Amino acid sequence: MTHTREPYIALAGVKKSFRIGAATIPIFSGLDLSIPPGDFVAVMGPSGSGKSTLLNMLGGIDSPDAGEIRIGRSHLEQMGEGARAAWRAHSMGIVFQFYNLLPMLNAAENIELPLLLKPLGRKERRARVDTVMDLVGLAGRQRQFPSSMSGGQQQRVGIARAIVGDPDLILCDEPTGDLDRKSANDILEILGFLNSELRKTIVMVTHDPEAAAFARRTLTLNKGEFTEGAIR
Numbered sequence: 571m572t573h574t575r576e577p578y579i580a581l582a583g584v585k586k587s588f589r590i591g592a593a594t595i596p597i598f599s600g601l602d603l604s605i606p607p608g609d610f611v612a613v614m615g616p617s618g619s620g621k622s623t624l625l626n627m628l629g630g631i632d633s634p635d636a637g638e639i640r641i642g643r644s645h646l647e648q649m650g651e652g653a654r655a656a657w658r659a660h661s662m663g664i665v666f667q668f669y670n671l672l673p674m675l676n677a678a679e680n681i682e683l684p685l686l687l688k689p690l691g692r693k694e695r696r697a698r699v700d701t702v703m704d705l706v707g708l709a710g711r712q713r714q715f716p717s718s719m720s721g722g723q724q725q726r727v728g729i730a731r732a733i734v735g736d737p738d739l740i741l742c743d744e745p746t747g748d749l750d751r752k753s754a755n756d757i758l759e760i761l762g763f764l765n766s767e768l769r770k771t772i773v774m775v776t777h778d779p780e781a782a783a784f785a786r787r788t789l790t791l792n793k794g795e796f797t798e799g800a801i802r
């Protein structure tokens with residue numbers, strides 16, 4: 571039996587700049603990154619260093635100007651918008667700082683949303699929603715609306731929605747940025763469980779060194795380059 575040590579996420583020579591009027595603002599001019607399957611990586615770095623831009627490119631929401639972004643067997647930089655949308659629907663889930671829940675839908679309906687893109691019957695969808703709600707500690711709260719939930723509970727809904735399609739990759743953009751310490755740690759423990767028990771690969775952008783300590787590895791992004799470890 572051969573053991574491959576292929577990275578799960580591989581960025582090579584990624585270039586990205588934004589144009590504002592006549593000015594071009596370079597963000598990355600040759601970014602490399604290698605993340606093995608099943609890792610839990612915290613990405614730190616000063617404001618404006620490109621953390622959200624990186625996450626958007628890993629999620630196939632934004633594309634690089636040049637270079638390669640491979641996730642699993644998929645070369646995102648070679649895909650058109652339609653193929654990337656299909657890849658997003660099957661391969662990754664995103665957890666946002668401010669939850670991004672739809673206020674007119676209850677918890678179960680919010681979590682069910684990504685499944686509506688899949689060929690699943692209503693019964694199967696509801697069974698999967700119940701399973702992930704149990705997993706994040708929201709059993710029995712199916713009919714509760716986001717407006718009546720605490721921040722920590724809303725983020726549990728956000729995580730359940732991210733994992734209901736069973737993606738290999740979870741991207742988190744400041745997932746605890748809106749939470750008190752206790753709720754933040756509860757959320758980070760759930761992410762840790764998803765990583766260690768369900769083998770999800772997690773990339774989490776955070777400003778919080780205590781949050782980063784829950785990851786297996788911390789990278790700091792600064793001036794277009796990664797360095798190993800947290801900001802000192």
Ligand SMILES: Nc1ncnc2c1ncn2[C@@H]1O[C@H](COP(=O)(O)OP(=O)(O)OP(=O)(O)O)[C@@H](O)[C@H]1O
Nearest residue numbers: 588589590597615616617618619620621622623624
């Ligand atoms: N769509 C865009 N158009 C123009 N400039 C952009 C765009 N998106 C990001 N930028 C610029 O790119 C740089 C990196 O932004 P990004 O949001 O990725 O940084 P960040 O590290 O996530 O910052 P923060 O920690 O403040 O969230 C910033 O200078 C930002 O102004």
